[in-house]
Amino acid sequence: METLYFDHCASAPMHGKVIQTVSEVMKLHFANAAALHQAGAEAMKLVDRARAGIAAGFGAKPEEVVLTSGGTESNNLALKGWLLRPGRTRKHLITTPVEHASVYRTAEQLEEAGVEVTWLPVDEYGRVRVEDVAAAIRPETAMVSVMHVNNEIGTVQPIREIGQLLRDYPQIRFHVDGVQAIGKVPLLWNEWGIDLYSGSAHKFQGPKGTGFLLVKEGLALAPLLTGGSQEFGIRGGTHNVPGIVGMAQAFRLATEGMQERRERMFRLRRRLLAIISDIPELKLNGYGAEEEERTAPHVVNVSYPGMRPEVLVHMLEQEGILISTQSACSSKSLKPSRVLLAMGLGEERGSGSIRISFGDEHTERDIDALGERLRLMVEKLKPLERSRG
Amino acid sequence: MNDDWVLVRFGELTIKGRNRGRFEDMMVRQVKRTLAAFPALTYQKTYGRLYIRLNGEDYNRIADRLKDVFGIVSFSRVLRCENDLQEIRAAALQVMREVDPAPRTFKVTVKRVWKPFPHDSQEMNHLVGAHVLRNTPELKVDVRKPDTELKVEIQPEGTYVYAGVQQAAGGFPLGMNGKAMLLLSGGIDSPVAGWMAMRKGLEVEAVHFHSYPFTSEQAKEKVVTLAQRLAYYAGSIKLHLVSFTDLQTKLAQTGHEHLIITLMRRSMLRITQKLAEQRGALAIVTGDSLGQVASQTLGSMHVIGRETTLPLLRPLVMMDKLEIIRIAEKIGTFETSILPYEDCCTLFVPKSPATNPNLRIVEKAEDQLGEELDRLVEQAVATVETIELTAESRSDAPAPAEERWF
Numbered sequence: 001m002e003t004l005y006f007d008h009c010a011s012a013p014m015h016g017k018v019i020q021t022v023s024e025v026m027k028l029h030f031a032n033a034a035a036l037h038q039a040g041a042e043a044m045k046l047v048d049r050a051r052a053g054i055a056a057g058f059g060a061k062p063e064e065v066v067l068t069s070g071g072t073e074s075n076n077l078a079l080k081g082w083l084l085r086p087g088r089t090r091k092h093l094i095t096t097p098v099e100h101a102s103v104y105r106t107a108e109q110l111e112e113a114g115v116e117v118t119w120l121p122v123d124e125y126g127r128v129r130v131e132d133v134a135a136a137i138r139p140e141t142a143m144v145s146v147m148h149v150n151n152e153i154g155t156v157q158p159i160r161e162i163g164q165l166l167r168d169y170p171q172i173r174f175h176v177d178g179v180q181a182i183g184k185v186p187l188l189w190n191e192w193g194i195d196l197y198s199g200s201a202h203k204f205q206g207p208k209g210t211g212f213l214l215v216k217e218g219l220a221l222a223p224l225l226t227g228g229s230q231e232f233g234i235r236g237g238t239h240n241v242p243g244i245v246g247m248a249q250a251f252r253l254a255t256e257g258m259q260e261r262r263e264r265m266f267r268l269r270r271r272l273l274a275i276i277s278d279i280p281e282l283k284l285n286g287y288g289a290e291e292e293e294r295t296a297p298h299v300v301n302v303s304y305p306g307m308r309p310e311v312l313v314h315m316l317e318q319e320g321i322l323i324s325t326q327s328a329c330s331s332k333s334l335k336p337s338r339v340l341l342a343m344g345l346g347e348e349r350g351s352g353s354i355r356i357s358f359g360d361e362h363t364e365r366d367i368d369a370l371g372e373r374l375r376l377m378v379e380k381l382k383p384l385e386r387s388r389g
Numbered sequence: 390m391n392d393d394w395v396l397v398r399f400g401e402l403t404i405k406g407r408n409r410g411r412f413e414d415m416m417v418r419q420v421k422r423t424l425a426a427f428p429a430l431t432y433q434k435t436y437g438r439l440y441i442r443l444n445g446e447d448y449n450r451i452a453d454r455l456k457d458v459f460g461i462v463s464f465s466r467v468l469r470c471e472n473d474l475q476e477i478r479a480a481a482l483q484v485m486r487e488v489d490p491a492p493r494t495f496k497v498t499v500k501r502v503w504k505p506f507p508h509d510s511q512e513m514n515h516l517v518g519a520h521v522l523r524n525t526p527e528l529k530v531d532v533r534k535p536d537t538e539l540k541v542e543i544q545p546e547g548t549y550v551y552a553g554v555q556q557a558a559g560g561f562p563l564g565m566n567g568k569a570m571l572l573l574s575g576g577i578d579s580p581v582a583g584w585m586a587m588r589k590g591l592e593v594e595a596v597h598f599h600s601y602p603f604t605s606e607q608a609k610e611k612v613v614t615l616a617q618r619l620a621y622y623a624g625s626i627k628l629h630l631v632s633f634t635d636l637q638t639k640l641a642q643t644g645h646e647h648l649i650i651t652l653m654r655r656s657m658l659r660i661t662q663k664l665a666e667q668r669g670a671l672a673i674v675t676g677d678s679l680g681q682v683a684s685q686t687l688g689s690m691h692v693i694g695r696e697t698t699l700p701l702l703r704p705l706v707m708m709d710k711l712e713i714i715r716i717a718e719k720i721g722t723f724e725t726s727i728l729p730y731e732d733c734c735t736l737f738v739p740k741s742p743a744t745n746p747n748l749r750i751v752e753k754a755e756d757q758l759g760e761e762l763d764r765l766v767e768q769a770v771a772t773v774e775t776i777e778l779t780a781e782s783r784s785d786a787p788a789p790a791e792e793r794w795f
Contacts, residue, residue, distance in 0.1 A: 021794040028790070041606040046791070052781075053795060245794050252795065 001320040004366055008203075009151055009180060009299055009357035010324050015205040015250055022207055022246040033239040034228060043241045050248035057255045058189040058197075060214055066231050067244055070211035071179040071200030072102040073224070075145075077213055077235065078175040078196040079106045081221030082143055083115050090140040090171065092116045094133060097342040098126050100151050103177055104338070107145070116140075125287055126155040126343045127294065133162050143173045148181035148197075152326050152339045152355055153286035154299030156185055163193030173219065179203055179211075183254030184262065184296045195219055199251075201243070205359070206250030210243035261360060265297035268358060268367050272300050275371030281378050285340060285353060300356045303340070303349040307381060312354050315380070319373045324355045392469040395451060396549060397439040400462035400559045413437075415562045416460050422624055423454050435544075440467075452555060457622055459588050460562035465540075467551040472506055472543055477513075478520040480550040481539060485521050485528070488552050492536030494529050495521070495552075499541040506543045517541055561590025563623055568592040569672040569702060570665045572657065573612055573628070575730065578676030578705055580615045580722035581713050585704035586674045587623055594668055595619070595626060596661050598633040608730035613776065613783065618722050621780035629664055630774040633657070636765045645754045646739045650684045651746040652754060655696040656766060662697045663770045672700040678713065679706050688745035695748065 005013060025046065031039035033047050048062070055062045068074045083093060095107050097119045107117050118136040120128045128146060144166060146157050159176055166174050175196040181187065183204045189197065197214040201207055215221060215234070227236020270289045276282050282302040287295040304312060309325035316323055326337040336350035356370065399416055417434055420441075424430055429444040430451070443451070448466050455464055468484055470476040485495065499513035508516060521539065522528060542549045571583040573595040586593050597612045613628065620626040633653075640652045661673055677685045684693065694701050705713055717723035755762055777784040 024790060025794060036605060036607075038606055041610065045610075046794075049791075049795060249795055 003320045003322065004362075004370060006321060006323045006356045006358050006362075006370060008359045009355060011202045011208065012205045012359055013361070014202075014207060014246075015253055017253065018206055018246045018250045021249050022242045025245045026242040029241050033241055034230060043239070046241055046245050047239050050244045053248040054199075054212060054251050057251055058187070058214060060189050061217060063232065064214050064217055066213045066215050066234050067239065068211045068213055068231075068235060069209055069240075070202070071100070071177070071198055074179075074198035074200070074211050074213035075100070075102040075175075075177055076106050077221060077224045078198060079103065079110060079143070079145060080224055081234070082173055082175075082196075082219075083110055084113065085220075085222040088142065090142045092118070092138055092141040093143050093145065094118045094120060094136045094141060095145040096120045096122060096128050096147070096157075098122055098150055098152075098155075098339045099145065099147050100177055100179065103145055103147065120146075122342050124343050124345065125294070126150050126153050126285075126339060128157055128162075130158055130161045130165055134165055137169060137172070141169070141172050143175060145175040145177070147177040147179075148187065149178075149185055149296045149299075150286075150339065151180045152299075152337060152353070153301040153343075154180075154296040154357075155286050156181075156294050156296060159187070159194065160192045167193050180296060180299075182251070183258060184265070184298055186258065189214060201247035201250055204250050204254035206247040206254075207243045210240055210247040212247070262297050264360075265358070266292055268362060268364065269297055269300060271364055271367045272356065272371065275367070275374070276300070276302055279375060279378050281382065282374070283349060285343070285345065285349075298357050298359060301353055302356075303345070303353040304378070304381070305348045305352050307352045309352050309354055311381070312352075312377065315377050316354075316373060319376075321370060321373055324357075326353055326355065392547075393443040393448070394467045394469050394549070395441040395443065395448065395455070395464055396467045396551065397441060397455065397464045398462050399437055399439070400460050400561070412460075412562060412565060415565060419460070419562050419624075420455070420458055423458050424451060427451060433546075440469075456555060456557045459558050459560045459590065459622070460565075461557040462559050463554045463556050465551040465554050467549045469547045469549050472503060472548050474508065474516060477541060477543075477548050477550065478517055480548070481517045481521055481541060482524055484550050484552045485525060485537070485539060488537050492528065494531035494535045495537045495539055496530060496532045496535040497521070497539045497541065499543070501543045503543050503545045513541065513543070558588055558622075560588035563587055563590060564592040566590035567672075568594070568668070568670040569674045570661050570668065570670045571595045571674045572661060572676070573597050573616060574676065575608060575612045575615065575726065576676065577710075577717050577723065577726040578678060578681075578713055580619060580676075580726060581716045581720065582674050582676040582704045583619050584622060584716070584720045584722075586702060587619070589704075591672075591674070591702075592623070593619070593626065593674060594664075594670060595628045596631060596657075596664060597628060598631045598657055598660075600634045600637050601632065603634065603637075605730055607728075611725060611728050611730050613778065614725045615722055616776075617778050617780055617783070618720070618725065620778045622720070625777060625779045627668075628776045628778055630776065631660055631664075631769050632772055632774075633769065636762075636769055639758065639761065639765060643754050643757060645750070647741055647743045648746055648751055648754060649739055650742045651689060651692055651751055654684050654689075654693040655751070655755070656762070658693065658697040658701075659766050660769050662699055663766070664773065665699055667770075670699075672702050673697060674702045674704065676705055677703045678708055678710070681710065683742035683744045686744045689743070692746045692748045692751055 029043045031043045033040060033043040051065045052062045055065045093107060093115055111117050120132050122128050146162055148159055149156055163174055166172050173195040176194050178197045179200045182199050195216040200211040221234055223234050225236050230236055273289050281304055285301040285303055313325055336347050337353050340350035340353055417439055427446045429446050431442045433440040468480045470480040497514050497518040499510045501510045537552050539552050569586060569591045571593040573579045583593050595616050599609055616626055616628040636656055640649060680686055
């Protein structure tokens with residue numbers, strides 16, 4: 001049976017070219033990039049080139065790119081590196097209840113460490129309102145952290161507008177978790193007033209265990225991982241040279257021609273939404289086809305109210321289709337989705353959501369095959385739903 | 390309809406009579422090369438000026454590149470409109486509204502180059518100024534010290550309206566004044582000297598002396614980075630890497646410890662002069678600044694400079710260190726220059742180097758080495774490694790595999 005992988009938001013399949021690159025670099029450049037000998041210098045050159053490539057993609061300076069082990073580390077570094085910096089007196093963080101666990105749980109941990117956290121409300125699409133950000137600002141506010149694209153429902157947050165608002169508050173740093181946005185949603189690093197931006201390679205077909213944090217020039221973070229002087233002293237640890245080179249290549253491949261690829265993904269998304277709208281049991285969470293500028297092009301989240309989501313995942317898996325319940329990072333818990341609850345969609349709808357996310361390799365035929373399986377699945381489950389009644 | 394343009398003013402070359410056409414063509418070529426990354430731009434050359442039509446390209450990014458092109462004295466973002474009073478007034482108002490921060494006072498200066506236009510410059514000053522005033526309540530006229538000077542130029546092809554002038558690098562177009570070799574050490578001074586030489590229209594090829602393994606690979610990379618920064622201004626640059634190890638260890642064994650720097654600098658000049666002959670360069674540029682270190686006292690400069698017959702150009706000779714650092718920061722070489730890797734001049738440095746070396750003793754020490762010295766100089770010249778650099782690329786590094794990886 002042919003497998004259709006619709007779980008790009010959890011992890012995207014590695015690009016074939018990147019697999020080759022990583023293995024070649026792994027074989028040839030095993031030296032420690034911090035070593036003095038020629039082999040070390042060559043490895044460092046690759047790291048520098050990778051860094052420059054990522055910087056160029058954002059219009060950032062190479063010194064603004066801190067290489068990390070992935071999105072979770074980048075988010076931890078941004079929040080803790082700023083809010084737990086020695087000598088900090090202003091300790092107030094504004095964030096949202098729909099953040100990825102690596103921001104959400106970090107914020108909770110910071111609360112325990114004496115940081116005050118304001119959790120912004122979101123609307124029924126999971127979007128924060130700029131007015132609410134403005135209203136939450138206090139003299140002691142040190143950071144605002146809002147994700148670019150929501151990992152469960154794909155909603156795009158008003159990052160540019162928040163950045164605009166924060167221009168009037170130079171003491172507040174603006175962190176954006178961009179993990180789900182890279183290669184999918186445009187960003188102007190130099191113009192939107194963002195200070196910190198997290199990325200993770202495996203979400204854009206790069207290797208796992210690599211990521212980055214863009215850090216605005218002049219912003220000094222306290223290191224999370226102390227050690228060697230790698231990464232401008234912000235992040236010790238031997239460079240993962242093959243992973244870093246692979247990430248830079250995947251990044252280029254993911255951001256090149258983004259506009260055309262976005263349009264293609266939106267066409268697929270519209271096709272899937274049309275199929276879903278014909279299945280009344282499935283309720284769309286997030287934006288439909290009418291407001292595409294407010295959503296990522298590659299995510300569709302639906303609820304089957306009253307149905308346990310893992311049943312849906314496993315039924316589709318039997319048909320060779322791989323999807324997620326809520327986000328992969330929270331899917332093992334049986335609790336309703338925190339994101340959907342924050343959106344005010346209620347316990348029932350929040351407990352039965354599945355996330356379908358796709359990429360460049362998918363075609364309209366794949367979407368139609370997925371749609372057919374969804375229809376069959378609902379047909380099978382419907383009697384059970386009634387008997388449960 | 391209004392059109393977005395950049396008006397580029399050429400510098401010193403406007404005073405050159407006969408060769409002017411050639412210089413301007415050179416200038417235009419270099420502007421086009423520098424802005425090659427913006428394909429939508431179109432160009433229109435007039436007497437002593439170049440107009441660049443933006444066609445939707447981002448002005449700020451273009452301005453960022455233009456300010457570093459040698460030979461450009463200044464430039465302005467201009468609106469071009471029809472030679473029509475209503476259009477000119479509308480353009481003037483638009484330009485004034487875009488001035489940031491909003492000015493409190495202004496004056497209008499109209500130049501009517503195209504005489505068939507029905508109103509003369511004096512009338513136009515009032516016609517345009519009154520319109521702007523009427524529509525901008527908080528604005529006042531100040532003809533002596535205005536916050537903003539609104540300029541209107543009525544030319545045959547249309548009227549140009551603008552309100553600001555951005556200064557650029559000045560100087561001459563690169564290569565207009567020939568070619569020189571630049572001694573590039575890795576310190577703060579020599580990249581600045583190179584930039585100043587290039588600004589005066591000299592094409593430079595950089596020469597770096599390394600003493601591997603006494604100096605590190607990182608020290609060489611640092612020089613490559615500095616040369617690449619110079620290539621940002623020049624488009625591309627050649628870097629000649631000379632192995633100085635054998636010569637340096639030989640000189641260190643002559644027993645003239647306090648003269649070692651003098652002897653080294655003389656050998657460097659000999660090697661550079663030979664490279665200059667090969668490369669068709671007519672001068673040597675150094676970062677010497679009078680009195681800064683032992684080799685840059687007048688006495689040292691005299692004894693060292695005797696070694697070469699080429700003109701030694703020292704752009705920094707009368708500058709203070711702080712002035713040099715300020716330029717290094719401005720041209721983006723300072724951060725690299727202060728990286729801690731040693732160059733070959735800091736090796737075997739005596740405790741008390743001669744500040745006033747005796748030419749006779751220096752020449753005697755060299756005679757002592759006799760043909761061995763000539764042989765080592767020839768060897769250094771023969772084994773030079775030349776890299777061609779641009780701001781982003783280098784001819785030596787990328788193996789075919791590496792290209793595939795990125």
